[in-house]
Amino acid sequence: MGKSQETFSKKEKEKNRQKKKKEKELKKEERKANAGSSKSFDDMIAYVDENGNFSSTPPDPTQKKVIKQENISISTPKQEAPSPEDLIRTGIVTFFNESKSYGFIRDQQTQESIFVHANGLLEPIKENNKVSFEVEMGHKGPVAVNVKTVK
Incomplete structure (x- = not known):
């Protein structure tokens, strides 16, 4: 079985x-x-x-609220162009290598370190010089241009 x-x-x-x-x-x-x-x-x-x-x-x-169509914002509002006075900043040159033609400026307003190249200079600069400059966006971040010493 x-x-x-x-x-x-x-x-x-x-x-x-x-x-x-x-x-x-x-x-x-x-x-x-x-x-x-x-x-x-x-x-x-x-x-x-x-x-x-x-x-x-x-x-x-009776509790209904009327909302105007113009008051509804769907996207982020456009930024207004800054005035020319706001574009010019001041700072101190923290590092500048003359042989390699680049350096960094510490912005006095934001305490941000901004790259500067010899092509963006209007006159020669050295370390610890007080300078005025404009900021533009480069490939890797902000770049100082139109740099000149302030007396």
Whole structure:
């Protein structure tokens, strides 16, 4: 007489499969039974009050606020061009290598270190000179141009 081909784990899997099948059929029958008593469309509508909270009551039309279309800003506002006086800054030369023709200026207003190249100089500069300059954006960040010493 041969041993049964069904092992314990096979029996358990089959039991679980049958159990899931019965649960699925019960849920299906329950949905069919409740199909006639579904909520109406008006019961499913949700409203949002002035504070952004959901409510089941519609908002009061007397509390309605009128907003002009011109006052709605969708994008960031354009920046106004700075005046020419704001473009000229002052600072102190913290480092300048004459053989390599570059250096750095510490901006007095922002305390930012700004790169300067000999091409942006109007007159020769040295370390610790007080200078006035304009800032332009270069490939790697801000660059000082039109640099001249201030007395």
